[in-house]
Amino acid sequence: MTLELQKPRPIWQIMFSTHHTDVGLLYLITSLTFLFLGGSLALGIRAELFYPGSQIIADSMTFNRIFTVHGTTLIFLFIIPFASAVGNYYVPIMVRYRDMAYPKLNAIAFWMIPPAGVLIWLGFADFTWYATPPYSIISAPGPAADMWIFGLKILGISSVLGALNFVVTILKCKHPDMSIGQIPLMAWAFLSSSLIIIVAIPTFAAALLMLLTDRLGVSGFFNPAMGGDPIAYAHLFWFTFHPEVYVLVIPAIGMMYEIIPRFSRKPIYSYNSGVFAFVMLSIVGFSSWAHHMYATGMSFTEKTVFMVGTLAAVPASAMHVFNFVATMWNGRIRFATPMMWAVGGIALFFSAGAGGVVNSAMPLDFTTHDTYWVVGHFHLFVMGTIAFGSIGYLYYMFPYVTGRMYNETWGKVHFILSFIGTILVFFTQHILGLYGMPRRIYDYPPIPEWIAMNQIASVGAMIIGISMVIFLANMIHSSGKGKPADTDDPFGLGGKYYYPFEAKNPSH
Amino acid sequence: MSGHSNWPEWIYVAVVIALMTWVGAEAWEAERLVEHVPADAKTIIVTGQQWFWTFEHEDGTKEIGELHVEVGKAYKFEIVSTDVNHSFNIHDYVVLIDAIPGRVNTVWFAPDKVGEHDIQCREYCGLIHYNMRGTLYVTEPLS
Numbered sequence: 183m184t185l186e187l188q189k190p191r192p193i194w195q196i197m198f199s200t201h202h203t204d205v206g207l208l209y210l211i212t213s214l215t216f217l218f219l220g221g222s223l224a225l226g227i228r229a230e231l232f233y234p235g236s237q238i239i240a241d242s243m244t245f246n247r248i249f250t251v252h253g254t255t256l257i258f259l260f261i262i263p264f265a266s267a268v269g270n271y272y273v274p275i276m277v278r279y280r281d282m283a284y285p286k287l288n289a290i291a292f293w294m295i296p297p298a299g300v301l302i303w304l305g306f307a308d309f310t311w312y313a314t315p316p317y318s319i320i321s322a323p324g325p326a327a328d329m330w331i332f333g334l335k336i337l338g339i340s341s342v343l344g345a346l347n348f349v350v351t352i353l354k355c356k357h358p359d360m361s362i363g364q365i366p367l368m369a370w371a372f373l374s375s376s377l378i379i380i381v382a383i384p385t386f387a388a389a390l391l392m393l394l395t396d397r398l399g400v401s402g403f404f405n406p407a408m409g410g411d412p413i414a415y416a417h418l419f420w421f422t423f424h425p426e427v428y429v430l431v432i433p434a435i436g437m438m439y440e441i442i443p444r445f446s447r448k449p450i451y452s453y454n455s456g457v458f459a460f461v462m463l464s465i466v467g468f469s470s471w472a473h474h475m476y477a478t479g480m481s482f483t484e485k486t487v488f489m490v491g492t493l494a495a496v497p498a499s500a501m502h503v504f505n506f507v508a509t510m511w512n513g514r515i516r517f518a519t520p521m522m523w524a525v526g527g528i529a530l531f532f533s534a535g536a537g538g539v540v541n542s543a544m545p546l547d548f549t550t551h552d553t554y555w556v557v558g559h560f561h562l563f564v565m566g567t568i569a570f571g572s573i574g575y576l577y578y579m580f581p582y583v584t585g586r587m588y589n590e591t592w593g594k595v596h597f598i599l600s601f602i603g604t605i606l607v608f609f610t611q612h613i614l615g616l617y618g619m620p621r622r623i624y625d626y627p628p629i630p631e632w633i634a635m636n637q638i639a640s641v642g643a644m645i646i647g648i649s650m651v652i653f654l655a656n657m658i659h660s661s662g663k664g665k666p667a668d669t670d671d672p673f674g675l676g677g678k679y680y681y682p683f684e685a686k687n688p689s690h
Numbered sequence: 691m692s693g694h695s696n697w698p699e700w701i702y703v704a705v706v707i708a709l710m711t712w713v714g715a716e717a718w719e720a721e722r723l724v725e726h727v728p729a730d731a732k733t734i735i736v737t738g739q740q741w742f743w744t745f746e747h748e749d750g751t752k753e754i755g756e757l758h759v760e761v762g763k764a765y766k767f768e769i770v771s772t773d774v775n776h777s778f779n780i781h782d783y784v785v786l787i788d789a790i791p792g793r794v795n796t797v798w799f800a801p802d803k804v805g806e807h808d809i810q811c812r813e814y815c816g817l818i819h820y821n822m823r824g825t826l827y828v829t830e831p832l833s
Contacts, residue, residue: 242817310814316791317774322817378789406792415789452696477777478788479795482725486718493710500706504699539710542718545724548786551810552777574705601736618781620812623820 205292206270207583210576213263213297214657217569219303220255221650223248227541228607228642228643234628242624246308247326249622253311254330255429264572266292266435269372271579272440273348274371275358291347294340298333298545306327310622312342312419315404315412331394345376345383352376367456367625371436375429375465381468386422389415415480420471425481428467431459431563435502435531435570438524441578442506445521447675448511451505460507472497476547482679485544485635492542499535503528518673519593523574526601530566534559537612555615558608566604572601573653580660581667588660592652597690599649606642610635622641656690727798731764738769738776741818743809747802755824759808760831764800777813780826788813801828 196204215648226248229392230239239245268290274281282288297669307313307330318327352373356365367371378645382682391416395401402408404415443450462686469491506528515521541547573596580588619626656684732755735746745753759765760821769778771789780799787797809824 242820246814246819310815314775314814317814317816321774366717407788409793413793427700452699455699456698477786478790479793482721485721489717490714494715496710497703501699501703504702508699539713543713544721545717545784548784549781549788618779618808620779620810622814625820627823664785683734 200289202274202282202285202600203286205288205639206267207522208292209267209270209295209581211264212299213260213267214293214576216255216263216299218654220260221647223252223255225643225647227252228640229623231260231626232640233637234626234633236625237622243308245624246310247306247620250307250310250330251302253413254302254307254334255299256564256604259295259302260336261430262337262341262569263292263295265372265375265430268368268433268437268572268579269348271431271583273351273369273372274355276366277352278456279351279355279357283355284347287343289341291340293299294336294343298336301329301333301336304507305333305674307400309687313393314395315396315408315410315415318393319405320407322395327399328394331390331397335390336389338383340381342383345379348372348376348437349352349380350647359680362514363453363457367439367450367453367460368433370457370460371432374460375432377584378425378429379465380468381426382422385418385622389418389422413475416475416478417472418515421468422476424471424474425464425467427563427668428463429530430568432463434527434568435460437571437575437578438506441484441520441524441545441574443509444675445518445524446510446515447508447671448513451511452458452506454504455501458502459498462501464496466498470542473547476544477551478617489542489544492537496535498541499531500533502534503532513554514626516673516675518577518671519588519590519597520574520578520593522597523570524578525575526597527567528571530562530570530604532610534566537562550615551616554611554619554621554622558611558615561611564606565609570604576657580657581672584661584664585665585667586660586661587664587668587672589656592656596649596653596656599645599652603642603644603646603649607639608642608643610638610642614639622680644670695780696807725809727766727796728800731766731798733766733768734759735771736767736778736789737772738778738811738815738822739772740774740816741811741822743778743811743822743824756827757824758827758829759801761801761804761828764798766796766798770815771796774812774815776811776815776822777814779810780807781810782807783788803825804828805831 196207199205226239228243230237230245239248266371270282304327307322307326309318309327313330332623356362392401396403396405396410402410404412406412439450463572470478470488472484472488473492513670537555540558541559543548577588577593594604614632617631617635619631619632694783737744737746742755745757752828760784767778767785767787769787769789772790772795774790775791776789777786778789783799783801784798787795789795805828807826809826811819811822815822
């Protein structure tokens with residue numbers, strides 16, 4: 183691993199570089215910037231819902247714009263670029279190649295993200311991250327909606343370019359001495375998620391174009407007034423974005439596969455079952471998209487098919503959890519900050535999955551669909567699993583990127599506060615959903631249970647907010663003034679055995 | 691390749707598959723039963739539009755924002771929308787189905803107690819989505 187920040191360079195040298203670690207650094211800084219921007223919007227939402235009536239947000243239109251941009255930002259501008267950052271740093275090293283397969287394409291894929299982010303943030307659309315027609319066609323105000331569509335279009339192309347690069351790097355550029363069965367599980371994670379992107383994204387790309395022409399009034403694909411069908415959009419959207427859930431979660435699981443064996447000081451329990459589960463997830467992930475649509479009036483047969491497709495993804499996810507627990511079993515575990523985040527992430531992954539089984543069972547879905555249950559459920563994935571795995575990995579790679587150690591105590595405080603906050607917010611939201619509170623509402627009637635649970639969730643969100651300020655301070659301070667790290671063994675795990683890839687790769 | 695036997699994992703995977711099969715079978719059975727609309731159910735046409743609900747009974751009477759039904763009778767809702775997607779929801783009776791322009795979705799229920807329940811919109815529909823609410827009154831039979 184190179185130590186970019188150890189050798190002072192003018193910033194434009196990093197910006198115009200095509201080297202994989204420089205592009206990785208750009209991805210990293212961009213994604214973390216959007217993490218803080220998107221997270222601040224969440225705090226605004228929670229403050230507004232602390233009590234019925236208008237609190238800090240003046241009107242419902244502003245509120246609708248805030249939750250739309252919150253979701254869009256954290257999914258497309260934090261989670262995906264963060265995975266790309268880690269992939270850029272580590273995938274070439276793991277397959278023992280000098281760079282990504284196409285370095286210029288790699289830099290182009292990155293540089294599409296800032297303009298897309300600017301479009302989304304300057305537009306500030308209001309039609310939710312799902313851009314549901316016919317609302318998005320006949321009712322959503324422009325130019326915000328059009329800017330969102332263009333922003334997502336650019337992000338989609340960027341994702342596909344990045345994914346192609348990962349696939350070629352892993353399959354074609356790996357060291358000839360290495361078989362595909364020898365690349366680390368994290369590289370398998372990037373291979374699986376990149377293949378899903380290549381198969382899934384074009385569908386949404388087409389739907390976005392149709393949405394745009396519908397908005398311009400020249401077509402009526404999804405507009406019932408012109409003979410179109412909004413349900414067609416729902417199918418196209420979820421055909422991309424249910425598999426996309428696995429695009430988001432698989433790299434985070436891959437990151438946990440790097441952290442957990444090292445900090446347990448044991449080899450992974452079963453490499454083969456990890457690979458099998460990744461491949462299974464990326465195939466079965468395509469069989470469940472319409473479980474988001476039970477309430478649109480689907481036939482009994484359709485619902486049954488998609489319920490079975492959804493439940494079929496559970497064993498593969500459960501295999502990952504088993505693999506992690508079995509790896510930790512009897513290990514000499516060192517609970518440094520990255521390990522705490524990874525283990526916390528697994529616990530929340532399990533909870534999220536258990537809640538998901540409830541959603542997929544047809545009759546129960548009618549209780550939970552479009553309520554706060556769903557908000558709590560998917561946030562346990564995106565925050566509890568993906569952000570936890572990602573932040574844990576950020577702590578893990580910090581000494582290799584900066585050559586300095588983060589402050590371990592504050593790292594642990596960050597984890598503990600975030601873990602408590604996440605449970606307070608998202609477990610509570612599950613129950614709030616069972617009491618029937620719909621998603622995406624600016625105000626709610628003063629039902630005592632709703633108020634109490636909204637307040638618990640808001641307090642939890644503030645705790646997460648405080649922990650993130652600690653995180654930011656720790657990262658900024660430690661990257662400049664932290665203790666120099668022993669890059670041979672920054673976490674004191676004892677020996678180079680636990681970092682096999684650098685040892686074999688002297689050019690890094 | 692890791693030099694140990696994997697039988698605990700196989701047992702675990704088998705247990706997970708068995709559990710999921712059970713969940714799926716139970717859900718299939720329950721959904722099959724609740725989707726069966728009773729033959730004597732009265733039809734109520736529910737129209738969702740930005741941002742209120744209109745109810746039309748079989749005898750042609752219309753109500754806006756309020757719905758009066760009699761306890762012990764079965765009702766079938768035919769749900770339509772005139773503008774964007776909505777979702778008709780009486781949470782206390784687990785009545786939920788989307789109102790989608792160009793489609794008629796149906797769902798039924800049979801209130802078993804006299805009382806008042808909230809009706810709400812559960813699909814984002816714009817500016818006043820948060821207040822697209824109504825009240826269900828379940829009353830004693832008049833006759």
